[in-house]
Amino acid sequence: MIGISVALTLQREGHRVTVLEQAGPGEGCSFGNAGCVSTASVIPMAMPGMLAKVPAWLSDPMGPLTVRWRYLPRAMPWLMRWLLAATEARARHTSRALHALHQETWPGYRALLGPAQFDDLMQAAGHLYVWRAAELGAGDRLAQQMRDDLGIASQALSGDQARELEPALSQGIRTALLLPENGHTCNPERLVKTLAAAFVREGGVLLRRKVLGFDIGAQGPRTVYTDCGSYPVSRLAICAGAWSMRVARGLTGMAVPLETERGYHAMLRAPGVAPTRPIMDCENKFIATPMEHGLRIAGTVEIGGLDAPANFRRAALLAEQGRQLFPGLTYEDASHWMGYRPSTPDGLPVIDRSDRFSNVFLAFGHGHLGITEAPGTARLLADLVADRAPCIDPAPFAMTRFARGGGAAQRGVAAPDAAQASAVAKDARRSAASSR
Ligand SMILES: Cc1cc2nc3c(=O)[nH]c(=O)nc-3n(C[C@H](O)[C@H](O)[C@H](O)COP(=O)(O)OP(=O)(O)OC[C@H]3O[C@@H](n4cnc5c(N)ncnc54)[C@H](O)[C@@H]3O)c2cc1C
Numbered sequence: 001m002i003g004i005s006v007a008l009t010l011q012r013e014g015h016r017v018t019v020l021e022q023a024g025p026g027e028g029c030s031f032g033n034a035g036c037v038s039t040a041s042v043i044p045m046a047m048p049g050m051l052a053k054v055p056a057w058l059s060d061p062m063g064p065l066t067v068r069w070r071y072l073p074r075a076m077p078w079l080m081r082w083l084l085a086a087t088e089a090r091a092r093h094t095s096r097a098l099h100a101l102h103q104e105t106w107p108g109y110r111a112l113l114g115p116a117q118f119d120d121l122m123q124a125a126g127h128l129y130v131w132r133a134a135e136l137g138a139g140d141r142l143a144q145q146m147r148d149d150l151g152i153a154s155q156a157l158s159g160d161q162a163r164e165l166e167p168a169l170s171q172g173i174r175t176a177l178l179l180p181e182n183g184h185t186c187n188p189e190r191l192v193k194t195l196a197a198a199f200v201r202e203g204g205v206l207l208r209r210k211v212l213g214f215d216i217g218a219q220g221p222r223t224v225y226t227d228c229g230s231y232p233v234s235r236l237a238i239c240a241g242a243w244s245m246r247v248a249r250g251l252t253g254m255a256v257p258l259e260t261e262r263g264y265h266a267m268l269r270a271p272g273v274a275p276t277r278p279i280m281d282c283e284n285k286f287i288a289t290p291m292e293h294g295l296r297i298a299g300t301v302e303i304g305g306l307d308a309p310a311n312f313r314r315a316a317l318l319a320e321q322g323r324q325l326f327p328g329l330t331y332e333d334a335s336h337w338m339g340y341r342p343s344t345p346d347g348l349p350v351i352d353r354s355d356r357f358s359n360v361f362l363a364f365g366h367g368h369l370g371i372t373e374a375p376g377t378a379r380l381l382a383d384l385v386a387d388r389a390p391c392i393d394p395a396p397f398a399m400t401r402f403a404r405g406g407g408a409a410q411r412g413v414a415a416p417d418a419a420q421a422s423a424v425a426k427d428a429r430r431s432a433a434s435s436r
Helices: 002-012 051-059 069-084 088-102 105-113 115-121 138-149 159-165 188-201 241-247 313-325 367-386 418-435
Strands: 018-021 065-067 127-131 155-158 175-179 183-185 205-208 211-217 220-226 229-232 236-238 259-268 279-281 286-291 294-303 334-343 350-353 360-364
Touching: 002 018, 002 105, 002 188, 002 236, 002 360, 002 367, 051 065, 065 069, 069 294, 088 138, 088 367, 105 115, 105 188, 105 367, 115 188, 127 159, 155 159, 159 175, 183 188, 188 205, 220 236, 241 334, 241 360, 259 313, 279 313, 286 313, 294 313, 313 334, 334 367, 350 367, 360 367
Parallel strands: 018 205, 065 294, 127 279, 236 360
Antiparallel strands: 127 175, 155 175, 211 220, 220 229, 259 294, 259 334, 279 286, 286 294, 350 360
16 A cells, blocks of 8 residues: 555656565455554553553453563564553654644545545545443543544444444443544555556556665665566665565664564455444444445454464454454354554554665555555655655654654654653553543
C-alpha cells in the first residue's frame, strides 16, 4: 500500500518510477488487514497504564497481545522503547502527529483513485466502538479526551442506540462510540491492485523482483541487485513494510527500531449478519469489517518476528469471539491469514530521507494504520523528494528521533531516559491502583 501510493504520487509529479516488488502489489500486510480508513484513530498503542498489563499478556498465549517466549530476547529493546513511549506526554505528541498525517487521507484517496474507483472501493460510513462495560475505563476515557482535544467528531451511544444502528450486535453491548469521520475499503487487496494498475497504465514500470542488495558508492546506492538482474538507480525509496530495515541494510547510518506486530484475520463468507460499518470490540481488541467477499474479523498482536510460523488458532479464536459480538454469526466457510504489521515503538511511521545518503528515502513503520496513512505518507515523501516546503511538520516522522539522546530531544520530546522510565512506572502504579 505504501510503496504503490508513493510510486503513483511521484510518477504524477513527473518522475520516472520503477517498483521492485517480490510478491506482487497487495500481497504483503496490505492484503489482509481490516480495511479501515481510521482518520479518527489517533490513539497510539503505547498508552499510560500499559506496564501493569504486561504480566497478563506474557502469560496468555491466546490473549489480544502476546510475545512469543523464544523471541522475547530479540524483541526486548523494542519492547522497552515501546513501554517508555507509554506516558501521557508522549502519547499526546504521537496523537497530534497522527492527526496531522491523517488530514490527507480522504482527499488523497479521491485523488489517487479518481471519483469512479473511489466510489467503488471506499465507504465513509464511520466506525462503531463497542464495550460490554457500562462505563469506560481510565484508558478509554483518556483516549476520548485526546480525540476531543483534537476536535475529532464522536458520538457516545447506549447499547440500545448502537443496536438501532447495527441490529446484529449482541444484547451484551452496553456502551458504544460512533466515529463518523472514519470509513473503510470493501477490499484492501483490490485497493492496492487498483492503484498499481493505474501506476502501470500511466507509464510506471512494475517488476516482480526480490531486492537482494546494492552497490553503494560514496554518494549512495548506484545499482540495485535483485534475484533477476540488476538495475541502475539515481534515487531510491524503501517502502518494504516490516522488511524495510533488512532491505535498507547499508543505506542508513543508524538502525531504526522496526519490529513486526503480527496480526491475524478470519474471513467469513456468507456470515449471516450484515453490519454496515466496521465495529471494534474494544474489550477483545478486534475489528469486524463488512467486505465485498464477506465479514472480516481482524486483530491481535503477536510479537514473534518475521521468521516464526503462524499460529492460526489465533485466527480461529477471532472468529469465535466474533460470534460473541454477533450472536447470529455463522462461519462454516472461514479462511485464515497472518500478516506482518511494520511497527515502530512510538506508533509513528518513518517518512524521511536517509541520515546517510541524500538520494535514499524511507517510508515504512505504519503499524496498525498503513491503509489510513498511505496518502499522507505519499504526499509528505513527494515533498521531501522535491525538496519543497512539506505539507505537514516532518519532524515527528524523522528517523533520527530514535538516535540515542538525539533528534527527538532537540524537538522538545524527551528521549527515553530515567525521568521517563520513572513516569512510566508512576503510570503503571496509578493504573494498578485504579484497577484494584
Ligand atoms: C490484522 C491486521 C489488521 C489491520 N487493519 C488495518 C486497518 O484496518 N487499517 C489500517 O490503516 N491498517 C491496518 N493494518 C495495518 C496495515 O495493514 C499495514 O500498516 C500496511 O499494510 C503496511 O503497508 P506496507 O506497504 O508498509 O507493507 P506491506 O503491505 O507488507 O508491503 C511491503 C511489501 O514489501 C515487499 N518486500 C519485502 N521485502 C522485499 C524485497 N527484498 N524485495 C522486494 N519486495 C520486498 C513485500 O513483498 C510487500 O509486498 C492492519 C494490519 C493487520 C496485520
